[in-house]
Amino acid sequence: MANPVAAWIGDRLPVSGEGLKELTNEPVPYHLKRWWFALGGTPAYLFIVQIVTGILLAFYYEAAPATAYQSVDYITHEAAFGWYIRSLHKWGATLMIAAVILHQMRVFFTGAYRAPREINWMVGMCLLICTLMTGFTGYSLVFEQLSFWGATVGANIADSTPIVGGFLKRMMLGGDTYNQATLSRFYIIHAAILPVTIMLLVVVHITIIRLQGVTEFKFEDEREGEQKTFNFFPDHLYTELMIGLVLMVLLSALATIFPATMGPAADPLTTPDVIKPEWFFYVAFRWLKLFSGTTAILTMGFIVFVMFAWPFIDEQIRKRTRFQEASVWVGVLGVIAIIGLTVWEAIARH
């Protein structure tokens, strides 16, 4: 006798069990059994953490210069579990940015961006930029001294862009200088526009992966005739679940051992001796200090353009030269430059 509840649901949701199994049980390439290849889901997982904790923080946050700092202070010191939620959000942001960068590096060094996956690489680049912008706007919302001056410096950097600089700055600040409207603008960008954009991009990203399949790698220690794929459910899902739980334990530990703190409140009349952005902008900040405003902006723009177009540039290099693995050396140089500039900025006082 059929289960009446299952029958009731089946009548209303006419999805066949076989169809569902096929949808979820796509064969997963065997290299994903190596866990470091399964980290692509990590940023998505952290993104969900950010959405949940962000909604909880939004219950108390007030995006106005007069009340922003006090509301964050209230969350940190008064609201039940406020310190924990804020710390999870802060560490979640840090880990998410790190995860996106690491995922991008893995894709780069394994050449997974090559044809026919150029579009998905560019979608990934868009996700990286959106993630960094979310980090920037989120940091500004705290409205402490460093986040206020970081935002002001950010707007001035945007202003250095030739032709559209002034427009960009005005769009960022909602006026020529930091004003009453700036924080609410940052808030809506941070809490609505960027998350929705990221969600749409993730859907496109995963859809393309599903359409093209995951890039398959062959390893030297694999024996001929070995099984090439395994089931998504439950095998790969378990792997993702393990990674997710490790992340949650790690986040919880970071939030309790190094909880988010409060710096001095923003004071538009007093410029701090040292202005520093969040760590993920150290590289850009040091670059800006090395070159004049417009030169730095133009060179950074060029680097970002090259990163976007790398699948095509790499293809041309491989076609026209004998340097088949040029991308590896470019990648190594890039990573050294990023780490070098970040460490330089971290230890420099000015």
Add this chain to the structure above:
Amino acid sequence: MKLETKRFIIAGLGGLFLLSLVLVQWMETARRAEEAGLREPHIAVPASSEQCVSCHTEQNPGIVTHWTGSTHAEKGVGCYDCHEAMERDPDGFQHEGYFIATVVTPRDCARCHDAEAEEFAQSHHAAGGNILASLDNFLAETVEGSRIDFSPHSPAPGRNFGLVNGLASANSGCKQCHGAKVALVATDGSVLTVDDFAPDENGFPTNMDAVALIAKDENGKPMMDSDSWPNTGIGRLNLDGSRGSCSACHSRHDFSPRRARQPENCGKCHLGPDHPQKEVYEESKHGIAYRDLKDELDLDAEEWILGETYAAAPTCATCHMSGNIRNGGRITHDPGERISWTNRPPVSLAMDTDINHSIVTETDPETRRSLIHDTWQQKRDRMKNVCTNCHTDSYVNSFYDQYDALVNLYNEKFAKPGQLIMAALADNGLRTSTQFDEEIEWTWFYLWHHEGRRARHGASMMAPDYTHWHGMYEVAERFYMELIPQAREMADHAGGGAGAAVHQVVNDILARPEHIWFEEGAEGAAELIRQQMQDRYGRTGN
């Protein structure tokens, strides 16, 4: 990896995550318990202050103990957060790897407490250092002491004093309440103050020649002038151009709100013969209730709001500074916001203040109106907001009628006539411009500065004995038995036109209805009062 193994790992990780949530719940519960005062707060020494705490626990354990009990410690505000100096601060010095300053000024406190610092900066408290150029300070520096240090005139066995510090009375007396002008020792033996450093709007010195002159000890620490430090006077003139000392009321290093809410804290300065506010309060119903019901005042409350947190009795802070339910719990660090008379000068003035919070003395009504930014009525209404938490409107209004009447009586019967007599003596050359070199100047000073204030302060805070016996009684005695006879004697002694002019002023004053009894007698007045008492009560009073 086998599926079975993965399941075990997932179960283990899930358990670990649940454990972390249990830990979070425990931390939250502990935090709530600390907030509610059910558990001693956990103190985490900020990394930047670990070294300070480590050494000073050995060297000055009291400092660390006090700090450990403070809200600062609970909130993670450490030594370095307040004592951190900027590179350009003239009193900054390297100490165990940190650049710090000894004196913490309101500008430092404003880094976190900016609203409080701004209110305080506008208050009369912050201007307490203005006494350094006043009549009172002339007393301490010249009459009691000497503006020039002088040699001892005989040996002090067992001690070897080089010079007598003529400012000792001012330094240990006046300036400890009113505030010193903080000074560093210069290499040429002089001292350097805010006047020499000429700080800019950020408190950094603009006169680098003065900075170059700072004398430093063997550790590179700028040497403080001991005439000016230690000092927690409320109007202290700091090297960074700020005025005041937050620790005048919020004693370091526990900065206890509890203590600042108690009258004993204000009593460090607001006591004694010339402004016995503390004693006046103690005599009043308010003070009596405070002594009896102190335990019901919830003095440790984070938000101390009259009508909400407590209502058992008011303290100085309740009426002059703290929040109440009628003003939305708004605290002020400008006690003058609720005071409608200033009883400080010889003649009390209505507290109409201008945009700079100075009292408007203009007498032309139209010009006066244009200058007033905050009226005495507005200030009184703020105070009535406090009073009406426990008293009805009509009760409060009637109290203010009594208070106004006493101030007006003092002003019109004794203060203004006294001023006329003193002016007549000066105008006719019968006394010098030097204060306190004639007996009548001491008499007049006692009359308004001591007894006159006692009477007015007594009435302002409902202390009958201070209003009458320590106040108006002594004012009257000083006026009739000393001021008038001394003025007449000086006039007799001078003779001629000058003497006659002074006599005329005194005669005109004594011919006024309120004074006529003094020379023409008051025979029958006592009998009249006795008769009225008999009519009212049906028996004769003693």
